[in-house]
Structure formats: structure tokens, C-alpha cells
Amino acid sequence: MQSWLDGNLADLITKHGVPAASVAVLADGEVSTAAAGILNLDTGVEATVDSVFQIGSITKLWTTTLILQLVADGKVDLDRPVRDYLPEFKLADEEAAAVITPRQLLTHTSGFSGDAFTPTSRGDDAVELFVRDVLPGLAQEVPPGAGFSYNNSGFVVLGRIAEVLFGKPFHQLIRERIAVPLGLEHVATIADEALLYRAALGHVAPKPGAPLQTAPVWSLVHAMAPAGSLLAMSARDLLTFGRSYLDATLFDRATIEGLWEPQVDVPATGGFAERWGVGWMIFDVEGGPLYGHDGGTVGQSAFFRLVPEKGVAVVLLTNGGSTGPLYDELVGHILRETAGVELPARPVPPTEPVDIAPELVTGRYTGVLAQATISVQDGEFWVLDEAVSDEARLLYPEPHRTRFVALDDTRLIAAEPEHGTHEVLAFREAVDGRATYLFRGGRLTPRSY
Structure with missing residues (x-):
């Protein structure tokens, strides 16, 4: 796999208009890594395998890990109301706020408005202030437990539960309870730490078809850190996090398999998970299933997949361009060759007209x-x-x-x-x-x- 990555990654990112990418693969007990392209089109800094990219919503698996550590310690029951652990938890709908559980937050079935990217603070109190000042104004769009609706705000609540019960800010918990025990070397939990590394900047097109430009900001609001606004790392370090689940390093096997048990079905839209576990996406594919998560911030996209039955893990980190087709071609090849997994074709318009009211x-x-x-x-x-x-x-x-x-x-x-x-x-x-x-x-x- 190493020789294939070395010989093909640069050509593939050029083909798909992606400024830079970093890849890490675990297969047959061996780790392969590769990087290519430019981290910042304004400065011309080249990508290396140690470069850090934002992982976006893959952070939710790290937040899930913190919550499961609390479960293992007997401090959290996923099916008790959130208010048992966070009495100040309020929403616009009082009845919903009183019954929503951590499991519903982890499975995106809590139903309240989930994309409140509202700035609060750039300090250690950002998550606390979000729960205090922003959540009470969020509407209940779907009854709790009624169905899947992706909810970033819900993971901020989970991050706050971890802060309160562990007694430390979220970014410190990520480092002390996950990154350090796993021996990770290129992880930035906040924007200031990203300056210590060779960091990717996102790239966006101001309108469809226009050339890519550097993103106007490096990260989204600090309050959304538990949902994925800040965490950045190398592809190898994210792979090591994935390996900890394959090898049952952080939790016992039964706990991990419980996380991967389907909790809710997801409407089919192509390129997205068909089912959701406890925090984890579940992809039903030929030769699968796959477990993992995707992530996106301002001009950066990340993909993370595990095939537990084959001991395979794949990470792709990017900073703009046509990242979906790059994932299909690059990760599709890797999974086919290492795990016998075939990614499904993405939906295309029908050749004959179809009626819809x-x-x-x-x-x-x-x-x-x-x-x-x-x-x-x-x-x-x-x-x-x-x-x-x-x-x-x-x-x-x-x-x-x-x-x-x-x-x-x-x-x-x-x-x-x-x-x-x-x-x-x-x-x-x-x-x-x-x-x-x-x-x-x-x-x-x-x-x-």
C-alpha cells in the first residue's frame, strides 16, 4: 500500500482539484502514510505526513469517548435525563429539555435545533457559555426520539457534561484523557496549538465553478469544539485513535461493540451513513459494514473508516476541492485492496423522467x-x-x-x-x-x- 500511495496520491489530488491531502492506512498490521500538495495556496507551504488538518465532526467520536469513560466510571447513565448531570440544561421547549438523554444526543435523535454556530468566548468558558446563553433559545424541531436529525449543538451539551464531571475544560480533557494515553504527537486541541505544527488552511470557492481561495478563517466558533470546530491532527494520529478501537485499548471489546450497535436508521441520500450507532456512523457496504465518521469545517474535509473484521483503518484529510470524488477513488481503492470492501456508487439523475408531486x-x-x-x-x-x-x-x-x-x-x-x-x-x-x-x-x- 505504501508504494501505491507514493505513486498515486499527488496525481489524484490534482485530478480532483484538492490543494493538499494526507492519508494514513492500517492493513495487515502495517501503517502506511503519504501526503501531497499545498497546505495554504497563499503561502505555498507543502504538506508532509506530520501536517495537521482539522478533523471537523470526527471530533464527535472523541467526545463520545469522553462520555463513555464517564459511563465506565459509573458517573453517567446514557438513558437518564441530561439534567441529572447538567441541571442548567434548558431549551425553548421545557418538556423536551426535561426528558432528553445523553443517548439521544449521541445518536442525533434529541430533535432540537442543532446548528447554532453562535460565538460565545474564545476561552475555556466557551462551552459553558453556549449551554447557558445559547441553548435556551433553540427550538424543538422534532420530538425527542422521533427520528434522526444531525445535531452539533447536542454534542456541545455532551462536551459540557464531560467538563463538569471531569472538572476540566474540554480541550484539556481531549489531550489528557485521549491524546496523551495514546501517545499522539501531532494534535492541536485549540487554534493556538495549531501554530506549533505545519497546519493546513481550508480553501473555498466563492461561487460554484470559481477558483479556490483560502478560507477567511481557520476555524469555526470555539463553543462548538466538542462538535468539531477546533480539533486538528496528523492523519497518523487519527489512525492511532482508530486503532485503539480495533485493539480495544481504551475500552473493553463489549463496550466498543455496543457503540457500533445500530440505534437509528438514516434516510438514504447517498454518500452518508445509512444507520447510526452510539456516536458512530455505520455504512452498509458490500464486504462491510464500515464504521467511522466524516468531518467538515471551513474548506477542510476529513474521512475516517474502520473495518473491524479485517483490522483495517483508513484516514483521508483534505483542505478543499472535490473531496467526495477523491474519497470515492482513493479510499475506495484502499478498502477494495485491503479489506475486500466495495463502496457503493453515488446517486445520479435518472435517465428517464420520474414523477414527484x-x-x-x-x-x-x-x-x-x-x-x-x-x-x-x-x-x-x-x-x-x-x-x-x-x-x-x-x-x-x-x-x-x-x-x-x-x-x-x-x-x-x-x-x-x-x-x-x-x-x-x-x-x-x-x-x-x-x-x-x-x-x-x-x-x-x-x-x-
Whole structure:
């Protein structure tokens, strides 16, 4: 595998317009690593295998690890109310706040608004202030336990539980309770620490088809650290974290297998997990299943996969461009060769027209970050995406209009690929022929008209 990575990584990132990538693979007990490209297009700094990239929402597995350490110590029961451990936990819906459990937070089934990227502080009190000042204003979009809707805010709550019960700030817990015991050498738990390493910067296109530019910020808000806004590391160190689960280093085998037990099904949109365990994504693939997580910040994308039955782990860290197709080609080859796993093809528009009721899908769906307005014009479906907060404009700087076609009677698919993939929208819980929710990017977004 080492020779294949050395001979192909540079060509693959060029093919997919990715400025830089770092890869680490564990197979047959051997570790292979490779890096290629430019970490920052403005400075020209080259990537090395020790470079640190943000891992985004893969951080959620580290937060899950902290919570499971508390479970192992007898300090947390996943099925007791969050308020047993965090009495100050409040939401706009008091009844929901009183019954939501840590398990529902870990499985994204708590149902409250999950993308409140609201700045609080850049200090050790960032998570505490989020729970105190931001959570009480978050709406309940889905009843607790009613279904899967990806929730970053819920993992901030989990991070705060860890802070309170361990008595230290989240970033210190990540280092002291995970990074140090595993002997990790290139980990930045906060932005200041990233300066100690050769750090990647994200790259974004100001509008579809435009050349990549360096991202306007290195990280998202500090309060979202337990959900994935700050943690950065080398591909090898993330691989070592994965190996600790394959080898049962941090927990016993029964605990780990419990984390990988399916907890909730996820609507099919392609390129996303079909089921969710306790914190972990579960991918049902030929030769699988795969376990892991994906991560995305401002212009950086990360992919992390384990095949426990084969003792295989794969990490891909990137800083912009068409990262989905790069994952498909590069990680797809690695998994095929090392574990006999075949990644499924991503959805594409049907060759023959498919009927879908316009009244099911048209309307506006509004979340805390963005709103999508779906209309029909001259027999075609159009989606207008607009940011609704200053924080969201870092991710979506300009309104974006996209043409969609019917994939089946409950889903639309983008007519043209963006960054090499066709986005799929699913519509859920129709009432009087109109969908109550848009499922997109893992989130259930309620209809606002």
C-alpha cells in the first residue's frame, strides 16, 4: 500500500482539484502514510505526513469517548435525563429539555435545533457559555426520539457534561484523557496549538465553478469544539485513535461493540451513513459494514473508516476541492485492496423522467444556518439556498440557485454535479400532501411555509 500511495496520491489530488491531502492506512498490521500538495495556496507551504488538518465532526467520536469513560466510571447513565448531570440544561421547549438523554444526543435523535454556530468566548468558558446563553433559545424541531436529525449543538451539551464531571475544560480533557494515553504527537486541541505544527488552511470557492481561495478563517466558533470546530491532527494520529478501537485499548471489546450497535436508521441520500450507532456512523457496504465518521469545517474535509473484521483503518484529510470524488477513488481503492470492501456508487439523475408531486416538495424550509426555497419554474425544480445568520455566511457567502430533478417519488437530485457529486434531498412526513421536513445534509429542516 505504501508504494501505491507514493505513486498515486499527488496525481489524484490534482485530478480532483484538492490543494493538499494526507492519508494514513492500517492493513495487515502495517501503517502506511503519504501526503501531497499545498497546505495554504497563499503561502505555498507543502504538506508532509506530520501536517495537521482539522478533523471537523470526527471530533464527535472523541467526545463520545469522553462520555463513555464517564459511563465506565459509573458517573453517567446514557438513558437518564441530561439534567441529572447538567441541571442548567434548558431549551425553548421545557418538556423536551426535561426528558432528553445523553443517548439521544449521541445518536442525533434529541430533535432540537442543532446548528447554532453562535460565538460565545474564545476561552475555556466557551462551552459553558453556549449551554447557558445559547441553548435556551433553540427550538424543538422534532420530538425527542422521533427520528434522526444531525445535531452539533447536542454534542456541545455532551462536551459540557464531560467538563463538569471531569472538572476540566474540554480541550484539556481531549489531550489528557485521549491524546496523551495514546501517545499522539501531532494534535492541536485549540487554534493556538495549531501554530506549533505545519497546519493546513481550508480553501473555498466563492461561487460554484470559481477558483479556490483560502478560507477567511481557520476555524469555526470555539463553543462548538466538542462538535468539531477546533480539533486538528496528523492523519497518523487519527489512525492511532482508530486503532485503539480495533485493539480495544481504551475500552473493553463489549463496550466498543455496543457503540457500533445500530440505534437509528438514516434516510438514504447517498454518500452518508445509512444507520447510526452510539456516536458512530455505520455504512452498509458490500464486504462491510464500515464504521467511522466524516468531518467538515471551513474548506477542510476529513474521512475516517474502520473495518473491524479485517483490522483495517483508513484516514483521508483534505483542505478543499472535490473531496467526495477523491474519497470515492482513493479510499475506495484502499478498502477494495485491503479489506475486500466495495463502496457503493453515488446517486445520479435518472435517465428517464420520474414523477414527484410538486406540492410535496415546494415551499420554504428554514434552519438556524440557512433556508432553502423550493419552487417549480417551467416544469423544473429550483432550490434557492440563502444564509440566515452571519456565522452561516462563512460557510455560504452567496445565495445559490440549483436545478433539481426527481430521483423517485420522495426525493430530488441535483441535475448537475457540484464538486463531483449530485446532492440528494429527501422529503419526510407528508401532511395533506406537503412534506413537513426536508432531510438534507443529515438534518431534518422544518417547513416554514
